[in-house]
Amino acid sequence: MMTSAVGGCHCASFLTTHLYSINMKRNIFITMISLVASLPFTPAFVNAAPGKNTPKRSTLTESLLILRNAWVLDVNKGKFLVGKDVVVRGDKIIKVGKAPRKLDRAKVLDLTGSYIIPGLIDAHVHVTAHRSNNMENTYKHLEYFLRHGITAVRDAGGDGASLLKAQTEIREGRKLGPDVYFSSFMAGDLYYNRGQGLRKEPYSPWEQRLVPGDDLDKAIASAKACGATGVKLYHSFDKDFLPDVVKAAKRHDLKVWGHTMMYPAKPVEVIKAGVQVLSHVSMLETMKTDTLFYRRTTPAAYKDSVIAKLDITEFCREMKAHHAILDATLCVSEKDKWVFPLAKRVHQQGVKIVAGTDQIVDLKRPYPRLVDELDYYIKEAGFTPAEAIRSATIVGAEVLGEEKNRGTIKAGKKADLLVLKNNPLLNIRALEKIEIVIKSGKIVK
Incomplete structure (x- = not known):
């Protein structure tokens, strides 16, 4: 992230012009030094010895993008900072504050009256099929996400080879889309075979069957080698075997993601095993044994009463003690209204x-379902708009293990930014109307 020699002239007009030129150059030099001093790092040319390999001073400004005089969201404080400039060099933010008025070869956008927030993160998507994936569709879905302000996604279970290809081509600039993070999907034998040996084809590094006695380090190493950021522990893990799998994943520096209920491992057992991100608040229904609850013909009022009496105190206490994160996925439960007050109670307990949707992309929709998810958080689960945005930015970055690199607008972080016409802290639906999408310092929309 200079003078030409002039000789043979001694007139007063030349002296005046010459002195003016010197002053102008001095002012430019002072401006450049001020910018350098504000950077979170020292450019290479500052300490480099003169020579043919010394970069020119112009490299400081040739890739600068200055977003001037905008309202800039402080995600952690939940408020906008008024009249700030955001200076971007390459793919990084190098300053938030006031930029110099003039810089050579800098692209300047006057954003007076506009709002800047970090790029959004959908922490639960599915953009590939498990087998026989259609890469054309995958790229269409990923481009849709990016053009609507989602600059990073976590695919919670898909074709790892296709996801690695998409991840690589997007990072190298050959395809358009958000940064892709994905998991290696893992489950026990009961999930795959029901104890009957139904699965005949070989498993892959991104879709594995694990049972006690397996070489877990070998299994996890293969998952990491295929490009996975984490493991997705799905089903058929008990409270005795699950901690072994979790420890193996952490030994190899993979994030540990999984279902809230592991069938048979229960929600509190899943937390205590060390799973870092638990998906689906709806699975807390398994904490109470009630066969009538699961019948399709059971009245909604009865289900509401069962959930209202559900004791989630221990679950919430253990979640906070283990610094675990809940991937609520309200969008997939919108027909089961009892899920909303349950999510609200979990949120109220801290x-x-x-934010994650667990939805297949509908390219005909004018905006992604992530906006609906955040709207549910506010209207149904008691979030403030600032808390909702935080769930789709810095908390999403934590899920990916990328909180040092993304999720807030701060010097040194990746320049994934959205420019909005309206204030999302007043109405989260402002996210439906994005003026500019900036990904890795480049303007997409």
């Missing part, structure tokens, strides 16, 4: 919740 559990950290991330």
Whole structure:
């Protein structure tokens, strides 16, 4: 992230012009030094010895993008800072504050009256099929996400080879889309075979069957080698075997993601095993044994009464003690209205919740379902708009293990930014109307 020699002239007009030129150059030099001093790092040319390999001073400004005089969201404080400039060099933010008025070869956008927030993160998507994936569709879905302000996604279970290809081509600039993070999907034998040996084809590094006695380090190493950021522990893990799998993943520096209920491992057992992100608040229904609750013909009022009496105190206490994050996925439960007050109670007890949709992309929709998810958080689960945005930015970055690199607008972080016409802290639906999308310092929309 200079003078030409002039000789043979001694007139007063030349002296005046010459002195003016010197002053102008001195002012430019002072301006450049001021910018350098404000950077979170020292450019290479500052300490480099003169020579043919010394970069020119112009490299400081040739890739600068200055977003001037905007309202800039402080995600952690939940408020906008008024009249700030955001200076971007390459793919990084190098300053938030006031930029110099003039810089050579800098692209300047006057954003007076506009709002800047970090790029959004959907922490639960599915953009590939498990087998026979259509890459054309995958790229269409990823481009849709990016053009609507989602600059990073976590695919919670898909074709790892396709996801690695998409991840690589997007990072190298050959395809358009958000940064892709994905998991290696893992489950026990009961999930795959029901104890009957139904699965005949070989498993892959991104879709594995694990049972006690397996070489877990070998399994996890293969998952990491295929490009996975984490493991997705799905089903058929008990409270005795689950901690072994979690420890193996952490030994190899993979994030540990999984279902809230592991069938048979229960929600509190899942937390205590060390799973870092638990998906689906709806799975808390398994904490109470009530066969009538699961019948399709059971009246909604009865289900509401069962959930209202559900004791989630221990679950919430353990979530906070283990610094675990809940991937609530309200969008997939919107027909089961009892899920909303349950999510509200979890939020009220201080559990950290991330925004994820668990939805297949509908390219005909004018905006992604992530906006609906955040709207549910506010209207149904008691979030403030600032808390909702935080769930789709810095909390999403924590899920990915990328909180040092993204999720807030701060010097040194990746320049994934959205420019909005209206204030999302007043109405989260402002996210439906994005003026500019900036990904890795480049303007997409």
